[in-house]
Amino acid sequence: MDYPVSHRRRACLGLAMGLVADRAFPRGLASMGRASPDTDGHVRYRVVHHFSGPDGANPQAGLILAGDGEAYGTANAGGEHGKGVIYHLTRDHRVKVLHSFAGGANDGASPSTYSLVDADGALYGSTFDGGENEFGVAFRLDSASGFTMLHRFGIQDCTSGELMHASDGNFYGAGGWGGRYFNGTVFRMDKAGNTTVLWDFGEELDDPQDPCSGLIEATDGRLYGTTYDGGTDGNGGTVYTLLKDGTDRRVLHSFVNGDEKGRHCLDTVMQAADGNLYGVSLDGGPYYWGGAVFRLGLDGAFEVVHTFGGDGDGYYPHSPLLEIRPGVFVGTTHFGGKAGGGVVYQVHADGRYRVLHHFGGDVHGTPDGRAPMDALQMIAPGHVLGICPEGGAFDLGTLWVLHVDAA
DSSP states (O other): OOOOOOHHHHHSOOOOOOOOTTOOOOTTGGGGGOOEEOSSTTEEEEEEEEOOBTTBBSOOSOOEEOTTSOEEEEESBBSTTSBOEEEEEOTTSOEEEEEEOOOSTTSEEEEOTTOOEEETTEEEEEEEEESTTSSOEEEEEETTTEEEEEEEOBTTTBOOOOOEEOTTSOEEEEESSOTTTTSOEEEEEOTTOOEEEEEETTSSTTOEEOOOSOEEEOTTSOEEEEESEESTTSBSOEEEEEOTTSOSOEEEEEOOTTSSSOBOOOSOOEEOTTSOEEEEESBOSTTSSSOEEEEEOTTOOEEEEEEOOSTTOEEEEOSOOEEEETTEEEEEEEEESSSSBOEEEEEETTSOEEEEEEOOOOSSOOTTOBSOOSOOEEEETTEEEEEESBOTTTTSOEEEEEEEOOO
C-alpha cells in the first residue's frame, strides 16, 4: 500500500512543544545513541527504527518523553486503516502501535505535527483530518480508558491545531485556515474538550495570518507563537504574543519579504536559558531560499544568528531549536546538505555553526532517512532523537539518534 505524505501537511509543516524540558533522562534510552562515527569524529548517527506501514508511515511529529520516562509519537499515515497511528518507542527500539486512526465522524486522521502532550498521566493531542467536520479532532489516550475523542474541530470555531499544556491546566493551540476571517485562530481547550477562541487572525491589516505551528508559554506567563503570513509586510510572517485570557494581543516581530533576515515561520520559537526566544524562518535571507536562525528578546529586539544556504549547508530549516546546553542549539533542515536530503546542524548563540549529519537525497535508497523535520528530543546528555518522514528501508520514514559532544 502507498502512504503518500499529505499535500496539506506539506503546505503547513511545524510547531513547537517544549513541555518536557524538566523531565529526568529515562534510564535505557541513552543506549539508542551508541552509533557509528559520522563525518565528525565526535558525532555518531544511528537509525533506530524503519517504518514499514502497519507500524506507521511518514512520521511528521517529533516524539515526546512522557512522565513515565517513555517515548511516544505519531505517524501521519500507515496503521490498520492507513490514516496514521499513535505509537510507543520501547527502550529496545521497537515501535508498538497504541491506536490506529480510522477517520470518519468518530475518529481522527493524519495526526498533527507535535501531536502529543503529556498531562495527568495521559497523552493528549490532535489530528489534522477526520471528525464530523473533517477539520480534525482533539483526543486523549490513557491505559485505563483507551482512546477518547474530546473535540471535533470546525471552520467557525477553530481548525485543528497542535496542543500546548500551560501552567493553568488548559491546553492552547493555533489553528490555520479557520476562524471568523479564515486566517487562523488561537484557541484554549480544557481537559473536557471545550474550546474558546482567543484571537481570530485577520481582523486588522497587519494581524498575524496562517499559523503553522503551536505556542509556548514563556517565563513571563505569556503565550508566544509564529505565523507563515501576515504582519506589517502582509505576507512575510510574524512572531506574536498574547496573555492566556486572550487580551494584550500584539505582533512582536514582522518578517519582511526581500530583506536578509528571513521570512515565513513554520515552527514555533523556544525560550533559551538566556531568557531570549530563538527560532527559525523557513526561507529568505541572503540566499533567498535558505532561511535563518534568529534571536528575539521578549521586548522585541531581533537579531539574526545564522543564515542558511551556503555551499554544503542545509536550507529550509524545519524544526524548533533544541538547546542541548546553555547557548548551544541543535536543529534540522528539510533540504540541502551534500546530498540534498537535509542536515542536522549545531549553532551557538554567538553564531558559531557546523553541520553534524548529511541525509541522503535520492528518491529511493536513503537508508538513514531523508528530509528531517519537527521537534528533536534530548533523551540523554548529548543524545538527540529525531524523525525523517521519508527514506529508510521501506521509504516510509525513520527514527534516528545522534550523539554529539556540545563543543
